[in-house]
Structure formats: C-alpha cells, structure tokens
Amino acid sequence: MNRRQFLKSSVLAGAGTVSALSCASRSRIIGANDEIRVAAVGFRSKGAQHIEVFHGLPGVRVAALCEVDEEILNREAAKFRERGEPVETYGDVRRVIDNKEIDALVVAAPNHWHSLIAIWALQAGKDVYVEKPVSHNIWEGRKLVEAARKYKRIVQAGTQNRSDTGLRAAVAYIQEGNLGKILWGYGLWYKRRQNIGLVREPQKVPETLNYDLWTGPAPLVPLMRQELHYDWHWFWSFGNGDMGNLGVHQIDDCRWAVGQSGYPRRVMSFGGRFGFDDNGETPNTQITLFDYTPAPLIIEVRNLPMKKGVRVMDHLRGVRAGNIIQCENGYFAGGRGGGWIYDNDGVKIKQFPGDGGGDHQANFIAAVRSRKEKDLRADVFEGHISSALCHLANISYRLGSPVTPEQLGRDIGGYEQAQGALDRFRAHLEANEIDLGKYPLISGPWLQVDEENERLTGPFAEKANAHLRRQYRSPFVVPEKV
Numbered sequence: 001m002n003r004r005q006f007l008k009s010s011v012l013a014g015a016g017t018v019s020a021l022s023c024a025s026r027s028r029i030i031g032a033n034d035e036i037r038v039a040a041v042g043f044r045s046k047g048a049q050h051i052e053v054f055h056g057l058p059g060v061r062v063a064a065l066c067e068v069d070e071e072i073l074n075r076e077a078a079k080f081r082e083r084g085e086p087v088e089t090y091g092d093v094r095r096v097i098d099n100k101e102i103d104a105l106v107v108a109a110p111n112h113w114h115s116l117i118a119i120w121a122l123q124a125g126k127d128v129y130v131e132k133p134v135s136h137n138i139w140e141g142r143k144l145v146e147a148a149r150k151y152k153r154i155v156q157a158g159t160q161n162r163s164d165t166g167l168r169a170a171v172a173y174i175q176e177g178n179l180g181k182i183l184w185g186y187g188l189w190y191k192r193r194q195n196i197g198l199v200r201e202p203q204k205v206p207e208t209l210n211y212d213l214w215t216g217p218a219p220l221v222p223l224m225r226q227e228l229h230y231d232w233h234w235f236w237s238f239g240n241g242d243m244g245n246l247g248v249h250q251i252d253d254c255r256w257a258v259g260q261s262g263y264p265r266r267v268m269s270f271g272g273r274f275g276f277d278d279n280g281e282t283p284n285t286q287i288t289l290f291d292y293t294p295a296p297l298i299i300e301v302r303n304l305p306m307k308k309g310v311r312v313m314d315h316l317r318g319v320r321a322g323n324i325i326q327c328e329n330g331y332f333a334g335g336r337g338g339g340w341i342y343d344n345d346g347v348k349i350k351q352f353p354g355d356g357g358g359d360h361q362a363n364f365i366a367a368v369r370s371r372k373e374k375d376l377r378a379d380v381f382e383g384h385i386s387s388a389l390c391h392l393a394n395i396s397y398r399l400g401s402p403v404t405p406e407q408l409g410r411d412i413g414g415y416e417q418a419q420g421a422l423d424r425f426r427a428h429l430e431a432n433e434i435d436l437g438k439y440p441l442i443s444g445p446w447l448q449v450d451e452e453n454e455r456l457t458g459p460f461a462e463k464a465n466a467h468l469r470r471q472y473r474s475p476f477v478v479p480e481k482v
Contacts, residue, residue, distance in 0.1 A: 030103065036368060039064035039102045041093050041117060044072050044229050046131060046158075047108030051076060053361045054106060060365055064102055066090040069229075071208040092213060093117050097124045104368060106361075107131060108158075112218050112238045115140040116478050118155065122147040123482065129364045131158035132252075133244045133387035134380060136217075138454055139469035140478045141384040141391075147482035148373075148380045156364040156376050157383025159252045163363055166338020166354025171257045173332075173341065173352070180328030184417050185258045185297045187250025189242065190313040190320045193303035195278035196234060197226040217476040225279050234280035236398070241282030242301040243269075244390040250323055251290075252378075252386035253335060254297045257325045262385065263451040264290040264297070269396040270408055270443040274434045275304060283442070287425060288393035289418050291446075298421050299393070307431035314428065317346075388454070395467045396444030399460055403443040404436075411443055 030036060038060055040051045044067075055062050062080075065087055067073035073089055080087040090096045093113075096105070097120050104127040107117050115135045118128045128148075134157050135141030148155040161167055174182065202222030205211045209228070212220065218237045225231050233239035255261075271286035284303035290296060306314040313320050322335025330343045338354025360377065367375040403411070405426050412418045429436070448458035456464040472478055 028103070030369060034059070036060050036365060037063040037101055037103045038106055039066060039090075039096045039099070039104070040076075040106045040108070041066045041096065042107065042109030042113070043067060043076055044069070045108075047106070048076060050106045050108055050129070050361065053358075054365075057362055057365055062087060064088040064090060064096055064099065066093050066096045068092075068213045069206065069209040071206070091210060094120065097121050097126070102126060104128065104154075104364075110214075110232050110238050111240055111244060112136045113216050115144045116217055116472075116476060118144055119147045119478060119482055122151045122153045122155070125151065125153070127154040127364075127368050129156045129158065129361065130380070130383070132248045132383065133240055133390055134158075134383040135387045135391070136238075136240065137467070137469050138388045138391050141387050142454060143478055143482050145381050145384050150482060152371075154364070154367045154371070154373060154376065155380035155383075156360070156367070157378040157380055157386075158360070159249060159378045159383060159386060160357035160360035161249055161253050161336045162256065162377040162382075163357035163360040164336050164338065164354040166352040167253065167335065167357075170332050170334065170339060170341070170352040173350070174257055174325055174327065175259055179330045179332075179341070182258050182295045183326045183328065184295050185254035186316070186324040186326070186417065186421075187247065187254045187297065187299040188302075188316055188319055188322065188324075189246040189250055189300075190302045190315070191242070191246060192305055192311060192313055193242075193284065195276035196231045196280050198278050199224060199226055203228075215473070217470070217472045217478070219471075219473060231280075234282045236281050236394075239282065240390055240394055241286065242284070242303065243282075243286055243288065243299070243393050244387070246321075247286075247288075247299050247301045247393075248386055248390050249336070250299050251297070251389045252382070253323045254299070254325070255386060255389070256382075257323065257332070258292065258295045258297065260292050260295075260297075263388070263392075263449045263454075264292040266291045266446045266448050267389070267392045267396055268411070268444055268446045269393040270400065270403075270441065271397060272439055272442050274429060274439045275432060282394075283397060285425070285428070286393070286397060287421050288396070289412070289415065290389060296415060296417070298417055300421065300425075302428065304428070304432045304434075308433045316424070317342075391467075392447060392449070392456075395456075395464050396447050397442060398444070398467065399447075399463055400442040400444035402440035405441065408441065408443045411446075 105121045107130040118130045121128050233245050269288040271283040287300045317333050325332040338352045341350040445460045447456050
C-alpha cells in the first residue's frame with residue numbers, strides 16, 4: 001500500500017461510521033476447531049508484542065493489521081511477507097470492523113481510542129482484547145461494558161497480571177485468611193523517565209501518518225511535542241499519565257487482592273511534574289488514596305530516581321514495581337512474576353513464583369471459544385473499574401491547587417499509611433533537590449463517590465463530574481446508546 005492508497009482508504013471510510021455498526025450482531029458461530037481470525041489495531045510497541053503472541057497461538061490466525069502510521073504498518077506486514085503468510089493491511093479501523101471475515105480485534109491504539117474502537121467492534125459482532133486502561137474516561141468505560149453485555153461478546157482487558165500464576169496463587173492464599181485480616185494495600189510503580197523536551201511552536205507530523213485518524217475522538221490540535229508516538233501518554237487529551245499507563249496494573253492488583261469489586265467511598269490524589277521543564281501535562285510523581293472499607297489502598301507512581309545524580313530507583317520493602325498487601329499476621333510483596341509472603345518481622349515465609357501472565361491472550365481465545373465471560377481472567381467490567389479508579393485519581397489531581405507539605409498533611413487526615421507515604425514523598429523530593437517554589441506540590445480534593453450512578457458528590461461535584469466524559473469530535477463519537 002502506497003501513501004496515496006493509504007490516505008484514499010481513510011477518506012473513503014471517513015464519511016461516517018461504517019454502516020454495519022447500526023445493524024445487529026453478525027458474528028459467526030465459532031466451533032472448537034475453527035480458526036479464529038484476529039485483527040491487530042495499533043502496534044508501535046505493545047501491539048507488536050500481541051501480534052507475535054497471537055500469531056503463535058494454536059487455531060488463531062492474525063488475518064489483518066491496522067495502523068494509521070504507514071511506516072509502522074509496513075514494518076509489521078513485512079514480517080508476514082517474509083514468512084510467506086497472507087495478511088490484510090488497513091489504515092482505518094472502520095474498514096477492519098466492516099470486514100466480515102474478522103472474528104476479533106486486539107486493540108493497542110492510544111488510550112483515547114480504546115473504548116470507541118472496542119464499542120464499534122462489539123456492535124459489529126466481534127470479540128475484543130483491549131489494552132489498559134480500557135477507557136479514556138469513566139463514562140465511555142461504562143458504555144463499553146454496556147456494549148459487551150448487550151451484544152454478548154467476549155472482552156478481555158489487558159491487565160495481564162490477573163493471569164500470572166504466582167499472583168493468582170498469592171491472592172487466593174491471602175483471601176483464604178492465611179494471614180488474618182487484610183489491613184491495607186499499597187501499589188507502587190517506580191520507573192525512570194526523562195523529560196520529553198520543550199517546543200514552543202507546532203511540530204511537523206510524520207508524512208507516513210494520518211494525523212486526523214490518529215487524533216480521532218480528541219480535539220484536532222497542532223502537534224506540540226517532539227515525539228508524536230508514546231509521549232501522548234503525558235497529555236490529557238490522549239493519555240492518562242503514568243497513573244493510567246502503569247499505575248492501572250497496581251490498582252487492579254491491589255483491588256483484586258483485597259477483594260474490592262467496586263468503588264471506594266472517596267478518593268484524593270497529590271503530586272506534581274517535578275524537575276521536568278517540558279511540554280508534558282501529567283504528573284511524574286503521584287500518590288492516590290482510595291478510601292475503601294475496611295482496607296484502604298494507596299497507589300504511587302514515580303519517574304524520578306532515588307536521588308539526584310543516580311539512575312537507580314527507590315523501593316519500598318524491596319518492591320519497585322508491584323504491590324504490598326499488609327495483613328494482621330504478615331504481608332505479601334510482589335506482583336507480575338509472583339512474590340513472597342513475609343511475617344511482620346520481614347522474614348520470608350512462602351514464595352509464589354510467577355510467569356508474568358504470559359497466557360493472558362490464550363485465556364482470551366479460550367473464552368472466545370467457550371462463549372463464557374466467566375472464563376475470562378480480566379473481564380471488561382474489572383478492567384472498567386480499575387481504569388475508572390485511574391480516572392478518579394486524575395480528576396482529583398486536576399482539580400488540585402498548590403499547597404505546602406504541611407497543608408497536605410492536614411488534608412490527608414488520620415491514615416497512618418497515608419502519612420507514611422507523605423513522609424517518604426517529601427524525603428524523595430528532597431533527595432532529588434526539588435524546589436517546590438519552582439515545581440509546586442499539587443493537592444487535589446477528596447472526591448465523594450456515588451457508586452450506583454458512577455458520579456461524584458460533595459463540594460467539588462460540579463467540577464469533578466465535568467471530567468467524567470469528553471466532547472467527542474465527529475464522526476469519532478462514543479454513542480449514548482450502544
């Protein structure tokens with residue numbers, strides 16, 4: 001496919017949503033031995049890994065590739081040509097969805113596309129594996145769940161830790177009461193990142209990319225960052241910061257481990273974009289308190305090192321990317337890849353070796369064959385709740401204002417673990433020589449959660465609820481009635 005054909009196909013499909021989306025489900029019945037034909041949508045990084053995994057699954061054929069960047073599309077298509085395997089290529093996901101020969105979509109496009117692509121696919125009778133977070137905002141995540149149930153399709157969220165053998169065994173061990181009452185959960189993701197650079201005028205869009213389709217539901221604005229790909233994570237119109245990028249795994253793990261299937265009573269978040277003089281909008285250090293009863297959760301993401309001038313990251317009880325589940329008689333420390341049970345003196349009691357959740361895609365395919373959503377390890381509803389918690393954290397942060405650490409300490413209240421998190425947070429900023437006069441500490445308000453209606457109540461309700469959904473750019477609109 002040359003550039004002219006690439007753009008022509010996008011224009012032809014861009015006149016409106018594919019007509020098939022207004023029709024009833026037209027899925028074929030898949031037998032136990034039938035080949036399942038999969039289309040990969042978005043694969044600069046994670047999606048490319050999905051292609052390799054699905055390509056290697058028995059009874060599965062990667063039949064189509066869809067990417068708005070022609071260079072990336074050709075890169076993956078070339079691998080199929082080298083193997084002598086047929087694969088269709090597309091620049092517009094609506095053309096893929098309109099292909100009756102495709103059974104399932106694997107969606108690893110940027111966050112702002114996740115729910116819309118998945119909903120369109122469900123309306124066309126296809127099953128979906130959708131990367132985390134499954135939504136860009138809470139409202140569209142709920143619409144995704146509604147569509148999955150209405151069309152009776154299989155939707156797996158890309159929170160693959162739920163397929164890790166070690167973590168699954170550890171969660172079962174904890175919930176069986178072997179460590180007594182669960183007291184709290186703490187999720188951490190410490191990952192070193194550099195600033196993304198500072199530009200003061202619009203940047204050139206790569207000639208190989210259809211920027212209108214890449215932007216999709218978001219406002220079509222000039223490109224104001226050096227790197228179009230990946231760095232979209234740090235802009236609110238497209239991404240959800242590291243809370244939605246990596247913190248979502250820790251949120252999902254902790255919520256699962258402590259046995260919480262819904263929302264907390266209230267949420268508050270604080271942090272900032274410390275030491276980065278760049279175009280990024282989202283915090284590079286963020287701590288969120290989820291006020292669950294009886295076991296609250298604290299989720300923390302960091303992009304700065306242990307201290308200024310080094311590359312190594314800090315840790316808590318040996319964990320840099322994982323979870324601590326504290327119980328009366330000990331705690332679990334680990335995550336993807338398993339972990340250990342310790343007593344309260346820090347002595348190892350029991351190990352749960354893990355495998356990284358490598359069969360998460362295979363689990364999706366097994367559920368596609370069985371047609372039972374209960375066979376999924378990360379059903380879309382679980383993905384929706386964990387994604388929504390990321391959004392609640394970010395809403396609190398975005399409604400925040402600069403405070404001193406002392407003011408923040410009063411705002412947090414009496415949670416012992418929250419105060420401990422704040423103390424370590426302050427020490428971390430001091431170790432990185434962060435000037436709070438230049439890089440303000442932002443503290444968001446406590447947001448009261450109305451779980452039944454998925455809305456926020458209390459003094460900040462009006463401003464907070466304005467963030468529950470976005471204004472969609474036609475024709476890339478999540479429908480009110482799916």
